[in-house]
Amino acid sequence: MISVDAALALALALVRPLGTEILPLARAANRFMPHPATAARDQPPFAVAAMDGYATVGPAHPGAQFVVVGEAAAGHAWHGTLHPGQALRIFTGAPVPPGADRVVIQEDVTRSGDQITLTDAFSGGPHIRPKGQDFKAGDTLSARLLRPADLALLASMNVANVSVTRRPIVAIIATGDELVMPGEVPRDDQIIASNSFALQALAKNAGAIARLLPIARDDEASLRAVFDLAAGADLIVTIGGASVGDHDMVGKVAADLGMDRAFYKIAMRPGKPLMAGKINGTAMLGLPGNPVSSIVCGHIFMLPMIRAMLGDPTPAPVLQPARLTAPLPANGPRAHYMRAQVKQGTDGPLITGFDRQDSALLTVLADANALLVRPVDDPPRNTGDLVGYLPI
Numbered sequence: 001m002i003s004v005d006a007a008l009a010l011a012l013a014l015v016r017p018l019g020t021e022i023l024p025l026a027r028a029a030n031r032f033m034p035h036p037a038t039a040a041r042d043q044p045p046f047a048v049a050a051m052d053g054y055a056t057v058g059p060a061h062p063g064a065q066f067v068v069v070g071e072a073a074a075g076h077a078w079h080g081t082l083h084p085g086q087a088l089r090i091f092t093g094a095p096v097p098p099g100a101d102r103v104v105i106q107e108d109v110t111r112s113g114d115q116i117t118l119t120d121a122f123s124g125g126p127h128i129r130p131k132g133q134d135f136k137a138g139d140t141l142s143a144r145l146l147r148p149a150d151l152a153l154l155a156s157m158n159v160a161n162v163s164v165t166r167r168p169i170v171a172i173i174a175t176g177d178e179l180v181m182p183g184e185v186p187r188d189d190q191i192i193a194s195n196s197f198a199l200q201a202l203a204k205n206a207g208a209i210a211r212l213l214p215i216a217r218d219d220e221a222s223l224r225a226v227f228d229l230a231a232g233a234d235l236i237v238t239i240g241g242a243s244v245g246d247h248d249m250v251g252k253v254a255a256d257l258g259m260d261r262a263f264y265k266i267a268m269r270p271g272k273p274l275m276a277g278k279i280n281g282t283a284m285l286g287l288p289g290n291p292v293s294s295i296v297c298g299h300i301f302m303l304p305m306i307r308a309m310l311g312d313p314t315p316a317p318v319l320q321p322a323r324l325t326a327p328l329p330a331n332g333p334r335a336h337y338m339r340a341q342v343k344q345g346t347d348g349p350l351i352t353g354f355d356r357q358d359s360a361l362l363t364v365l366a367d368a369n370a371l372l373v374r375p376v377d378d379p380p381r382n383t384g385d386l387v388g389y390l391p392i
């Protein structure tokens with residue numbers, strides 16, 4: 001058995017960054033931008049009013065008076081210069097003219113004709129957002145999976161089209177005579193295929209196209225037929241049939257199809273019978289069948305492989321620190337990825353590993369928001385000790 005880190009390095013070596021395409025922002029959500037984007041302008045491009053009111057020049061205090069000499073609104077600049085004692089009627093989003101000290105909000109002003117007087121409610125300001133406050137021309141947005149806020153930022157930078165990586169195609173193959181699809185009527189000795197839905201969602205959220213292929217039965221012909229359907233995929237992910245039982249066919253069929261195996265069996269709990277390699281040039285990841293095992297391995301191996309194909313220069317999972325809320329016994333010879341709850345404490349994140357860690361328990365996984373990582377042979381840990389975790 002090799003270590004998780006060694007296995008991850010071998011898995012990542014099976015994939016390469018894919019090519020790019022240029023997309024308008026409206027089609028770029030959840031796509032990976034592999035190179036930084038550069039702002040074409042300052043934002044805001046001018047000093048801008050942050051409130052509706054009056055731009056003023058000169059000492060401002062309750063009772064101070066100013067003469068209103070013009071008006072500016074968003075998209076309608078006033079092109080003069082304000083002098084001491086003068087004010088400009090101004091609305092949120094309008095350029096603030098040169099010389100103005102502040103914008104006094106209209107709630108703090110009484111107006112009579114062209115004259116305004118600041119009331120006792122006057123609270124200062126300045127309610128002016130300086131030019132380039134958000135970003136300046138030449139500032140960059142780093143490589144990333146584009147979230148909604150990133151799209152708004154790119155738009156604001158006047159980046160209309162963005163270069164994104166082609167979405168990796170992930171073919172997901174569930175295997176087993178005991179499986180039927182949700183909604184079908186199972187026999188007494190059957191269960192509902194579940195793992196594939198979590199893995200599909202994980203892959204999609206990471207920026208991939210994830211195809212669920214038909215369930216392969218526990219015989220060579222069926223498995224071969226479903227492998228054939230995976231043609232064209234960038235990554236083939238199988239679920240189950242990875243262990244040592246008489247009906248665990250994935251390793252054999254993959255080998256018969258010409259799989260060049262990178263590893264089989266790793267020092268990980270859950271996830272021991274994991275395998276990876278290449279079949280006719282396509283990367284393949286063979287996940288164990290237990291639901292939690294397959295989904296945990298999806299986080300630790302499938303997602304990094306997808307990120308590497310997308311061009312993420314740091315695809316490996318990054319552990320965060322948290323303090324234990326309860327002691328943990330010594331760990332054994334396999335790194336343990338425990339299902340756990342993280343919550344914010346007064347001095348940073350606190351983590352609690354669940355008591356039940358059987359790799360068949362989807363209810364426990366659904367309650368978890370973290371994997372608490374115990375290294376191989378980790379000694380007993382006390383309440384308050386720092387441990388590493390991965391948000392899930």
Ligand SMILES: Nc1nc2c(c(=O)[nH]1)N[C@H]1C(S)=C(S)[C@@H](COP(=O)(O)OP(=O)(O)OC[C@H]3O[C@@H](n4cnc5c(N)ncnc54)[C@H](O)[C@@H]3O)O[C@H]1N2
Nearest residue numbers: 174193194195239240241242243248272288289290291293
């Ligand atoms: N003698 C040994 N037996 C087992 C070992 C071992 O080392 N020696 N390892 C155990 C470990 S650890 C795991 S993990 C499992 C993995 O086995 P497989 O990858 O061959 O998985 P299956 O036997 O096909 O299935 C295991 C379990 O999960 C259910 N399953 C499978 N696919 C799905 C799916 N898509 N959706 C929902 N549930 C699924 C399946 O019905 C089984 O109950 O092997 C141990 N055995």
Ligand code: MOO
Nearest residue numbers: 270271272293359
């Ligand atoms: O490694 Mo198995 O994945 O413990 O359940």
